[in-house]
Amino acid sequence: MADAPATIELSRPELRAVTGYAVACARPALAIFEREHPDDRRPRDALDAAQAFADGAERTRALRDNAWSAHRAAQETRDAGQGAASDAARAAAHACGAAFLHPLAKATQVKHILGSAAHAARAFELSAGDDPAVGAERIARSRDLARAVVTEVLGRYPAAPPGGGRVGELIRQLDASLR
Known part of the structure; x- marks a missing residue:
């Protein structure tokens, strides 16, 4: 059997x-x-930067900086015991990270595609008393939000890898439902 290609074409x-x-x-x-931190714009700014890229803006350092800022907001809220807020901020950070999906045929890249959805789902779960x-x-x-181009790109990658706790489970559920 031939080895899978090491890289994937991505336009x-x-x-x-x-x-x-x-x-x-x-x-x-x-x-x-924002219910917990109405004055903290870091996750909102990350989503706005990611949307700007999706709408045609260039992929610049500002996009990466916004992702890191949202990630810091996620860490701070996690450390404060605000799990739902932390996963919501992490979802925003992953939305920026999607712009940096690597053309490497590795299962770990699936998180760039589906990580924002899984963290958002986890935020809603935690907000509802950890209701799966x-x-x-x-999920x-x-x-239902995934268009053909998203499922086609996802299909070029191996299935989501094991691990990652509850968010990893949510990624694998979504991955399986889209393939």
Whole structure:
């Protein structure tokens, strides 16, 4: 059997579509973060930067900087015991990260495509008292948001890898439903 290719072809329009999908999945969870931290714009700014890229802006350092800022907001809220807010911020950070999907045929890259959806679903689960039915419903909504280009790009990668706790489970559920 021949080895799988080491790299995957990705066009700029495909990266924009994947990023737009990630933003659409993450944006509903922003309200969870903003309920706890109404004056902290870092996750909102990350989503706005990712949406700008999806809409045609260049992929610049500002996009990466916004992702790191949202990630710091996620760490701070996690450290403060605000798990739902943390996952909501992490969803925003992953939306920016989608713009940097690597053309490497590795299962770990699936998180760039589906991480924002999984973290948003986890934020909703935690916000509802850690109810897995709420997460499953959010994953179903994320599945419905995926357009053909997103599923086609996802199909070029190996299936999502094991591990990653509850967010990893949500990624694998979404991955399996989109393939």
